[in-house]
Amino acid sequence: MQKKGVSLPEARRQNRVQIKELIYKKGPITRTEVARRLGLTLPTITTSAQEMLAEGSLLERENDGKDEPNPRGGRKPLYLDVNPSAGYVIGLELGPYRTTLCLTDLRGNTIHKRLFAPVSRDYDEMVATVTRQVSDLLQKEDVPQDKFLGVGVSLPGFIESEKGVIRSSMRTGWNGKALGPDLQKSLGCPVLLENNVRVRAIGVEMFSSVPRPDTFAYYFVSKGIACSLMIQNDIFSGKTAGAGEVGHMVVQPYGPVCETCHNRGCLEALAGENAILRQCASVMENVSAETLKSLSDDEEDAKLEYLLKLQRENNPLVSAVMDNVVFHLGLALANIINFISPRLVLVEGHLMRNEQNRERLLKVTHQNLFGLNETEVDIEFMPFDQFSGANGSAALVVKKKFIHNA
Ligand SMILES: [Zn+2]
Structure with a gap:
């Protein structure tokens, strides 16, 4: 569906985002069902799906486990789903009591998690510590570089996520600092900064298997x-x-x-x-x-x-x-x-x-x-989970870098 004033490549990109998001949320799902839910034509879905299958971000299978036999016989429909191991992300929370860190796949399955004492209130020391903690984890787990999408960092306070800037937090020495860009420079990979409660909500939206309303x-x-x-x-x-x-x-x-x-x-x-x-x-x-x-x-x-x-x-x-x-x-x-x-x-x-x-x-x-x-x-x-902030930070990266960057 091409919106007014949108170029053709941009319209295709927007379609891809919508398709990927729906498959992420509702997969395994058939192409016909994707077309029906999005009001797009079947050929549009098929073209995008073929591209995403070829690049490895989707996979397809015959059955979603609840499929009835096809009454007219013939081939069973193929279901599309996100390939969880098509990408990896790191989520980190700079909490007041501890720093938590996790490496997950695209579905939020934890590959490794770590818990550290809270970081220093001194900004430069904190950046150095976080850089070391993330680099160590990437090195130890041997994450393939081409599949690594980036790091999500969350902390309490007023965070300008678009710019990656801490506007106001309890750790006053960090206020006004561009933590996102600073870590991006020291780590050499994309870094997203967000408030630690907003990422918790994103964690629920993206990684939870419990069906909940979208608001x-x-x-x-x-x-x-x-x-x-x-x-x-x-x-x-x-x-x-x-x-x-x-x-x-x-x-x-x-x-x-x-x-x-x-x-x-x-x-x-x-x-x-x-x-x-x-x-x-x-x-x-x-x-x-x-x-x-x-x-x-x-x-x-x-x-x-x-x-x-x-x-x-x-x-x-x-x-x-x-x-x-x-x-x-x-x-x-x-x-x-x-x-x-x-x-x-x-x-x-x-x-x-x-x-x-x-x-x-x-x-x-x-x-x-x-x-x-x-x-x-x-x-x-919500059950008490020390890693809910780190998981949410990981979910933020999946949302922004895997789905929205389609
Ligand atoms: Zn107050």
């Missing part, structure tokens, strides 16, 4: 809090790529100062993991207070794990802090749902490992919905 929100609670929006398979970035930074919505005027945005009383300052540690430390007593203090600052996630354990043991002081935190998280989530009315919200966070926090989040959210009842929006808790 959903991803609410992520860690040191920072963000909610990214996937709208018809497209991640919403806003004009300056800051969409989804709900952690810095002010929810309590004159509240505590936020370390990241420096305003008072934003959601992160009240309900982010740093805020939880601070509030618990100020109210806890005796043995538990001493134990918390004895855990060093290098063990921040151990501190949070310890607080979650105390909550499960019904420590009243810790439970009161958690209740207040989850109350704010639930109010914010209800506001988000009221504003955009998504069919589905995926929720991920250390805190949500405790059942009482999941229940309270649902309760507060449901109590504050407007015009919607709880059956009209699904809230799904």
Whole structure:
């Protein structure tokens, strides 16, 4: 289907992108079904498919496992699918607690994954470390150069993904730096930079085998809090790529100062993991207070794990802090749902490992919905996975470099 004002080669390229994307999402699928779904002619599909089969990015097989015998006899239809080993990508998350790295094929199957201590807050040191970690992995796994599509890097904060620039993050020494171009230079391969919650949503869209609607929100609670929006398979970035930074919505005027945005009383300052540690430390007593203090600052996630354990043991002081935190998280989530009315919200966070926090989040959210009842929006808790950010970063590269670069 040639759009007005689009040259013929560009129209062909756009068709290829559409065809590849559909086969990626719905494969194994027949050529006839691709033509029907896209409203393109069968010869258009066949020509593009032949090209992609010849270059190795697609494969075809006789049966998708559920095929009925052809009632008219004769040849069974051939199904098209993406060839998972036609390309490899690396995904990396520069998380506040650790750096995670994974090498995957086009379907997100992990070939290798690694976990490192968090990188230095010094920008140049961080670039050197990441360059070494990625180069080591590529060398060790002996990835064929012609099949390597690039590296996806994600981190919390306001990321201008088009330019590969960190506009604002907790690691203030990195602000304003062009991390994407800098790593591209040091690694000598394409590097894509994105926010760590947006890539999680892309990871779900691209790599998950669970069928979900193509429009959903991803609410992520860690040191920072963000909610990214996937709208018809497209991640919403806003004009300056800051969409989804709900952690810095002010929810309590004159509240505590936020370390990241420096305003008072934003959601992160009240309900982010740093805020939880601070509030618990100020109210806890005796043995538990001493134990918390004895855990060093290098063990921040151990501190949070310890607080979650105390909550499960019904420590009243810790439970009161958690209740207040989850109350704010639930109010914010209800506001988000009221504003955009998504069919589905995926929720991920250390805190949500405790059942009482999941229940309270649902309760507060449901109590504050407007015009919607709880059956009209699904809230799904994602299993805690240290590699979800790295996988999402890998999915970003598959989406941009394999599908969109068709
Ligand atoms: Zn803030």
